[in-house]
Amino acid sequence: MRVMAQVGMVLNLDKCIGCATCSVTCKQTWTNRDGVEYVWFNNVETKPGIGYPKRWEDQSAWRGGWRVDANGRLRLASGGKLKRLSRIFANPDLPTLDDYYDPATYDFDTLLTAPAGDRMPVARPISAITGQPMRLTWGPNWDDDLGGSGRYAADDPDMAAVRDQVRMSFEQTFMFHLPRLCEHCLNPACVASCPSGAMYKRASDGIVLVDQNKCRGWRMCVSACPYKKVYINRLSGKAEKCTFCFPRIEQGVPTVCAETCVGRLRYIGLLLYDADAVGEAAASPGDLVEAQRSVFLDPNDPAVVAQARRDGIGEDWIAAAQASPVWALAMRHKVALPLHPEYRTLPMIWYIPPLSPVLDATSAMGGDSADADDVFHAVANLRIPLEYLAALFADGDADLVAGVLMKLSAMRSHMRCLTTGRVASDDWATRVGSTAEELESLYRLLAVAKMSERYVIPPAHREDAAELAGWTTGCPLDQVAVGRP
Ligand code: SF4
Ligand code: SF4
Structure with a gap:
């Protein structure tokens, strides 16, 4: 066992209102520069929808992530070293600017300089790249509000799991928001695919970064990342990412x-994991969620704590792992996927995963919202199909998602019993394999x-300090030579 620490995040999708404050503040902080106009770390x-870049989840087209070969070995889906080298000057598995979007701004000068007249001046959209007038036909969340409609949902790769169950009309469809950022993976395909050794994962906290001095712009990382969360600065030609x-995390401050986040739905904390178990978990032939969970170590286990100390993890980091909300939600309560x-x-x-209004569904089915059987039965018939959520978060395992939603329903019902003065029935907790104390803590x-x-x-x-700086000094993005082709 080799204990390492990884910083992670949990997002509670029930609370996301899709305001995109997170996107805008991130952009203002990190990508408000020439060369990365189209980039949103x-x-x-909006799901269902095709996302940004378009259909990023369609790995039959992009060949991102890993696959297990016939001998059970883990291979990059983009091919072995030789195949990737043969494509080094002409990599066909890359999104184009059209797949992201042509970033627009507006001709604000017209508003400021138009002479007095009978007609109100209009600021027309212009391309932030070429400065030419353009028609707005696509953007990083073009699906918003039309999510679930036949126009976009039908092309969502995740809809393959549920197509027959979903009617494509506004009255009968469903939607929710999915904020996305780099996953700072434990087994990052971007790092494994980089021919220059420019992408790296920090040993101390697992954050995945790009060394701008080493990046040669081969773009293998863009293809290999299945989440399409590496971007190319069109001026420097180098990779950039979340x-x-x-610099904030190193000071103990949450990400921007x-x-x-307006919905206060994000949680940041540490997980201790066994670095020797990562490869086996990633190549697991079975339940991939359980395999991923099996890598993490209980920070309250004295044997884990002793090994963590031997592996050089400080007392304050061990204490932080014990108080980690990410550990609590992903591993203790097992509600995060x-x-x-x-x-x-x-x-x-x-x-x-989002829990659609379960009590409405219970009433609609003629059930009793105080009856655990009726509520749990309604979970299987919620407006957001379990199979759709399972395609996103559980490798198709609808029972796993149902278990999470039942626990969330049980928590709500248990708390409703408490706050309305009724005696809390332990039935809610025992039915989901938990205790009243655990549900109250959740x-x-x-x-x-x-x-x-939360943080x-x-x-x-x-x-x-030397390891944290990696191969660079200061912020890697500071070294981007903006304006140099
Ligand atoms: S860029 Fe981020 S999400 Fe993509 S493979 Fe690398 S670490 Fe994972
Ligand atoms: S994650 Fe938070 S800030 Fe971002 S869209 Fe959702 S509610 Fe808004």
Whole structure:
């Protein structure tokens, strides 16, 4: 066992209102520069929808992530070293600017300089790249509001799991928001595919970064990342990606997207994991969510704590792992799931799947909202099909998603019993294999947790400064030679 620490995030999708504040504040902080106009390190998609870039989940087209070969060995889906080298000057598996979008701005000068007249001047859209007038026909969340409609949902790769169950009319469809950022994977395909050794995963906290001095712009990382979360700066020709706001994390401060999240739905914390178990989990032939969970170590286990100390993890980091909301939601309560575990990168941004109004569904079915049987029965018939959520978060395992939604329903019903003065029935807890105390602790974390409970981030250690800087000094993005082709 080799204990390492990884910073991770959980997002509670029930609370996301799709305001995109996270995207805008991230863009203002990191990609408000020439060359990366089209880049959103954090974007918020509407599901069902095709996303940004278009149909990023269609790995039959992009060949991202990993696959297991006939001998059970893990291989990059983009091919072995030789195949990738043969495509080094002409990689066909890359999204084009059209797949992302032609970034628009507006001709604001017209508003400022138009002479007085009878007609109101209009600021027309112009391309932020060419400065030429353009028609707005696509954008990073074009699906918003039309999500679930036949226009976009039908092309969503995840809809293959549920097509027969979903009617494509506004009255009968469903939608929810999916904020996305780099997953800072435990088994990152971007790092494995980079011919220059420019992509790297920091040993101290697992954040995946790009060394701008080493990047030669081969773009293999863009193809290999199944989440399409590496972007090319069109001026420098080099790769850029979400940095998990590492200068803030090193100070113990949450990422910009998390701190500014209007819905307070993001949680940041540490997980301790066994580095020797990562390869086997990624190549697992069976339940991929359980395989991913099996890598993480109980930070309260004395044997794990002793080994963590031997492996050089400081006492404050061990204490932070014990108080980690990510550990609590993903491992203790098991309500957070990884996005597309079948890509086998072991993603470290976890999602609590959305629970559509379960009591409405119970009443609609003529059930009693105080009866656990009726409520759990309704979970299987919610407006958002279990199979759709399973295609996103559980490699198709609808029972796993149903278990999470039942636990969330049980938590709500248990708390309703408490707050309405009725005696809390332990039935809700026992029916989902939990206890009243556990459900109340889950409720506290999801409903009323303070900032100090949602973000448990130990500051970096001064003695790790050289490793934290990687092969660069300061912020890697500072070194982008903006304006140099
Ligand atoms: S999500 Fe991030 S860490 Fe994972 S493969 Fe893509 S760029 Fe790399
Ligand atoms: S700021 Fe929060 S609520 Fe708004 S879109 Fe982003 S994740 Fe959702």
